[in-house]
Amino acid sequence: MEASLYFLQQVINGLTIGSTYALIAIGYTMVYGIIGMINFAHGEIYMISTYVVFIVIAGLSMLGIDSTAFLIVAALLVAIVVASAHAFAVERVAYRPVRGSKRLIALISAIGMSIFLQNYILLAQGSRDKAIPSLLPGGWQFGGDGFAVNLSYMQVIIFVVTLVSMTVLALFISRSRLGRACRACSQDRGMANLLGINTDLVISMTFVIGAALAAVAGLLLGMYYGVVNPYIGFLAGLKAFTAAVLGGIGSIPGAVLGGLILGVAEALTGAYLSTEYNDVVSFGLLILILLFRPWGILGKPEVEKI
């Protein structure tokens, strides 16, 4: 009984982290689906959003606003706008000029952009950790004899917000005009262009959507961990990228599944082995999937078109 409750607790913790990985992973997978590049600066967009959340909450609190709901919504909206603007600019400045050249060139440009963004925040905000006040302390407890499962309010918020974001995204992709154009572009961008679709605009929108989801993750993880520094984007980005590859890069449901699997795997490793092995397990999973199923769990093997 105690053992299974302990296990349940780890799964809850894992799904919490996993859903935020999934939110970030969608940005990788959508951009890859549409232009076939890995946007290594995406982790930095998440990091920047977390800073925006910190600044908005700190700023509004100083002005004497103490409504939790207002603080969260304001932080989320500003973070989405700032993150989207950054992603839009990054694509225009660093990716569009090299689009159509070799993949390696776009990759180097992305890595350069990642370094640039990290240093730009370092310069503006310093390298020390900033604390984000915990706005939603507390939670529920289940079970009792020996071990109680904790489900914090923050975890519930993470599940709910992730679920809502995913649903909105799924509806947008399948129903809306622009969402359909996104799918058409990811299947055959040249053809979409031949139908009079402004594919540059569709690509920009893909970056903006990915950034908005990263901003949601920035808010959730910022409040969950309560801390932000200029380096968090690197590891979060790498984890989300792993999640995207695990699920099958280019597939949105794959990114979600990959994120959840990765989150749970890490939580279980931390609980039964040691948290120091978390990254070993994550990247070990990445290596295994690349060796045995490089197209990922839900991806399709790439068929060379003749």
Next chain:
Amino acid sequence: MAMLDVINLTTHYGPIQALDEVSLSVGHGEIVTLVGSNGAGKTTLLMSICGDPKPTRGTIRFENEEIQGLPTSRIMRSGLSVVPEGRRIFTGMTVEENLAMGGYYRDKHEIAESTEYVLALFPRLKERYHQRGGTMSGGEQQMLAIGRALMSRPRLLLLDEPSLGLAPIVIAQIFEIIEKLRDEGTTIFLVEQNAHRALSIADRGYVLEHGRVVLADSGKALLANDEVRRAYLGG
């Protein structure tokens, strides 16, 4: 004044010259065909009109406006549309969605109207309406590609090898549709390797060899031309 004028068009793929000073015209309400062997530059010419690839030199005038050098998406909104080589339908999307993409920049009402028109033209697509494009036969995919191109109600329709890889009976249907479209007022520019069929329905034709127009005449005259018969019609 012709609907489409191509004047001294030269196009390169990297260092390779694919078109060499090609000139041709397509008049209102005509079916004009471009025949030639594999690699003669037929597809390059058709795609150059769409702005992909961009021509190196020369002028393309559509309805009295110069369109060479404009972005492809702009050109394709000006009243012409294309059924490209290999059909290129969106295989992961349904028939309905494929058609909707063809009318992307039009409003809901116009899309509904055009969808009705296309489904009447190709009743087969109606049966497959909610099916994914990739699950359909080659002939159905070709119908979908033509239907998608018609969704923007083009005044000029560019067709690249619509008969490629299809069964004779399906080819006959497709050519019937092409003639029907012309009769309803759509101008057609048809690129074909199936020279016999193409020249039979064409008002005029051009023969392209090594990126140059070597012959231009009425469809009938070209069908009777000895050189054309030898080179493209199997004697």
